[in-house]
Amino acid sequence: MPVLQLELPDLSATARLGALLADGLVAGDVISLSGPLGAGKSALARAIIQAANPDETDVPSPTFTLVQTYALGDGTPLWHLDLYRVESPEDAMQLGLDDAFVDAVCLIEWPDRLKKLLPKTNLSIHLYMPDTGADNVAPSSNIRFADIAAPPHWADRISLLRRRISAR
Numbered sequence: 001m002p003v004l005q006l007e008l009p010d011l012s013a014t015a016r017l018g019a020l021l022a023d024g025l026v027a028g029d030v031i032s033l034s035g036p037l038g039a040g041k042s043a044l045a046r047a048i049i050q051a052a053n054p055d056e057t058d059v060p061s062p063t064f065t066l067v068q069t070y071a072l073g074d075g076t077p078l079w080h081l082d083l084y085r086v087e088s089p090e091d092a093m094q095l096g097l098d099d100a101f102v103d104a105v106c107l108i109e110w111p112d113r114l115k116k117l118l119p120k121t122n123l124s125i126h127l128y129m130p131d132t133g134a135d136n137v138a139p140s141s142n143i144r145f146a147d148i149a150a151p152p153h154w155a156d157r158i159s160l161l162r163r164r165i166s167a168r
């Protein structure tokens, strides 16, 4: 599994990563966004969605709705999910994920809630803050890190992503 570790010094760096990830999304892509509260999962999802379709100006967090649906420029559906509040993987699947995993692009916050039902083919992005060494202290900095692990069929896109990041 290729792994990429990125530093995202501020929100605009997260937006740039989102734009790179948005390029080439196709139905069946599943991107899991893990990491603690406030790590930037929704911020990265928003950046992906707005880069994939600039018409999608309003991208609220699906904290309470569990899912928000969008369309890519070519009409492919995109589902943005926040599974923090689901009780079980089966409850999450009730949202219609069986079909969405085939017909849509899925961006999934709190993917661990799906346990074994999370597609093995997901692109895994783990976001986190610098370790300040202090417990329960909100980070004052905007720095985030992203660890990206990709299944084999993402290899070409990850190579391109790596080249584009290092070309900047």
Ligand SMILES: Nc1ncnc2c1ncn2[C@@H]1O[C@H](COP(=O)(O)OP(=O)(O)OP(=O)(O)O)[C@@H](O)[C@H]1O
Residues within 6 Å of the ligand: 008, 009, 010, 011, 012, 013, 014, 035, 036, 037, 038, 039, 040, 041, 042, 043, 044, 061, 082, 109, 141, 142, 143, 144
């Ligand atoms: N480099 C950065 N990347 C992403 N977000 C950042 C960055 N720097 C600061 N932020 C801020 O951190 C917050 C991230 O919030 P966000 O809702 O994206 O977190 P989340 O991981 O989705 O949390 P939750 O688990 O509650 O859904 C936002 O207020 C955002 O502006």
Ligand SMILES: [Mg+2]
Residues within 6 Å of the ligand: 041, 042, 043, 061, 082, 109
């Ligand atoms: Mg969120």
